[in-house]
Amino acid sequence: MHLLVFVLACSCLALSQGASHDWGYPDLDNNQNEPFPKWGGLCDEGKKQSPINLHTKGALKGLFDPLKFENYDEKQSRLHMVNNGHSIQLSGFKHDLTLRGGGLMSEFVVEQIHMHWWSEHTINDIRYPLEVHIVHRNKIYPNMSMAADFKDGITVLAVLYHVSNTPNQAIASIINSLDDIKSYDQMNKPVQVKDSLAVDDLIPNVSTYFNYAGSLTTPTCAEAVTWIVLTDTHPVTLDQVNEFKGIEYEKNKQLHNNYRELQSENNRAVVLVSQRAGAAQLCSLGALLTLLLAITVQL
Ligand SMILES: *[C@@H]1O[C@H](CO)[C@@H](O)[C@H](O)[C@H]1NC(C)=O
Ligand SMILES: *[C@@H]1O[C@H](CO)[C@@H](O)[C@H](O)[C@H]1NC(C)=O
Ligand SMILES: [Zn+2]
Numbered sequence: 001m002h003l004l005v006f007v008l009a010c011s012c013l014a015l016s017q018g019a020s021h022d023w024g025y026p027d028l029d030n031n032q033n034e035p036f037p038k039w040g041g042l043c044d045e046g047k048k049q050s051p052i053n054l055h056t057k058g059a060l061k062g063l064f065d066p067l068k069f070e071n072y073d074e075k076q077s078r079l080h081m082v083n084n085g086h087s088i089q090l091s092g093f094k095h096d097l098t099l100r101g102g103g104l105m106s107e108f109v110v111e112q113i114h115m116h117w118w119s120e121h122t123i124n125d126i127r128y129p130l131e132v133h134i135v136h137r138n139k140i141y142p143n144m145s146m147a148a149d150f151k152d153g154i155t156v157l158a159v160l161y162h163v164s165n166t167p168n169q170a171i172a173s174i175i176n177s178l179d180d181i182k183s184y185d186q187m188n189k190p191v192q193v194k195d196s197l198a199v200d201d202l203i204p205n206v207s208t209y210f211n212y213a214g215s216l217t218t219p220t221c222a223e224a225v226t227w228i229v230l231t232d233t234h235p236v237t238l239d240q241v242n243e244f245k246g247i248e249y250e251k252n253k254q255l256h257n258n259y260r261e262l263q264s265e266n267n268r269a270v271v272l273v274s275q276r277a278g279a280a281q282l283c284s285l286g287a288l289l290t291l292l293l294a295i296t297v298q299l
Contacts (some may be wrong), residue, residue: 023219024086024249029256036261043221049263050214051120052270054229059210059272062103066275067206067228070098077196081174083181084188085249086218087258089114090174097199099136099155102228102273103211108136108155110199111144117244119160120217120259121229123210128233129241130161130171131259132202148222151213155226159203164235170201171236175243184248204232207275212268217260231272 026034038044071093080092090113097110112135119131134157137147147153161168173195180191210229215221249255 025255025258025260027253027256029245039219039221041220042215042223043219046215046221046223047264047266048214048223048268049221050217050225050227051122051260052212052214052263052265052268053122053125054210054212054270056124056272059270062211062271062273063276064102064211064273066101067099067104068101069200069203069206070100071095072097072200072203073198075196075198076193079193079197080190081177081181081193082188082190083186083247086255087114087116088174088178088181088244088247090193093199098139099157103271104155104226105152107139109139111135111137113199113202115244116217116259117241118257118259121158121160121210121227122262123160123229123231128160129163129238130236130244132159132161133157134159134199134202148216148220148224151224152226153224154216154222155228157203158227158229160230160233161236162233164237166235166237167240168234168236170197170234171240173197175240178243178247182247184251184253187248202234204230204234206230206232208232209273210270211273212270214263214268 023039024037026036028034043049074094076093078092078094079090081088081090091111093110099108099110100106114133114135116131116133117129119128121131122128136155136157137144138150138153138155141147141150141153144154161171174193174197176195177191177193180186181189208231210227210231212227213223214225214227215223216225245254245256247255
């Protein structure tokens with residue numbers, strides 16, 4: 001009887017300890033040929049998985065209304081940041097950050113922001129040093145677990161960063177608080193970000209982007225994601241990316257890379273979207289026509 005209790009207690013402990021890293025990434029700094037682990041379920045069986053390589057030439061040409069961003073320019077002074085053992089993640093936005101327009105059929109609100117080093121998506125077979133994911137939930141669903149059950153549940157705005165010699169200020173303001181969450185002892189314990197940051201500062205020009213239907217790139221790999229991968233990139237230094245590589249997912253084990261391997265496109269439509277003439281321009285065209293009409297009437 002005592003032995004049974006002991007065994008149960010041990011296996012429970014093992015389960016709870018295993019929970020945070022029951023899936024993970026190969027350590028490519030350690031061994032470049034380490035195979036990518038199978039994560040199970042949809043991750044292995046799905047036909048609309050992410051990330052994929054995005055080809056400028058292979059993409060369909062699209063023309064959408066502009067994306068509309070609400071509150072992304074607001075300075076966030078009380079963001080929370082956590083090392084969840086797979087990435088670092090930001091949340092706790094003052095007001096709802098709302099995304100609409102483009103090809104989106106409804107309004108989406110930002111749930112969290114996290115990073116991948118190196119990039120998950122590649123563009124024309126080129127991998128970038130950093131990819132930021134701004135994860136949005138469709139407002140018609142009450143929470144992320146519900147949203148993940150529907151193919152229009154989630155929109156991720158992905159921003160790729162290219163190598164530069166000049167440090168990126170927005171990324172620097174995140175790195176500034178990284179020491180508070182770096183060690184394994186701090187894992188899953190959110191801290192407040194010391195510097196303030198507007199989400200806008202993480203986003204380059206949004207007038208062209210790749211648009212395709214895919215999945216979360218972490219388990220459960222739910223096929224619920226409308227991807228918006230911007231073609232414009234922001235700069236980051238390799239020293240800055242190395243700061244992220246220093247976070248621990250186990251005692252004395254650093255998360256050197258956290259990108260998923262490329263998935264098959266499987267005949268999905270990938271659209272390279274350009275923005276239709278902005279609403280402002282249409283307005284001024286309207287105003288001009290009205291003015292001309294007024295003048296004509298007067299004459
Ligand atoms: C999400 O919302 C549904 C419906 O309101 C609810 O049943 C479920 O418990 C919620 N899940 C979480 C994780 O909050
Ligand atoms: C974004 O890029 C487009 C096309 O190159 C350009 O017309 C537009 O002015 C840019 N927008 C901003 C805010 O820089
Ligand atoms: Zn991600």
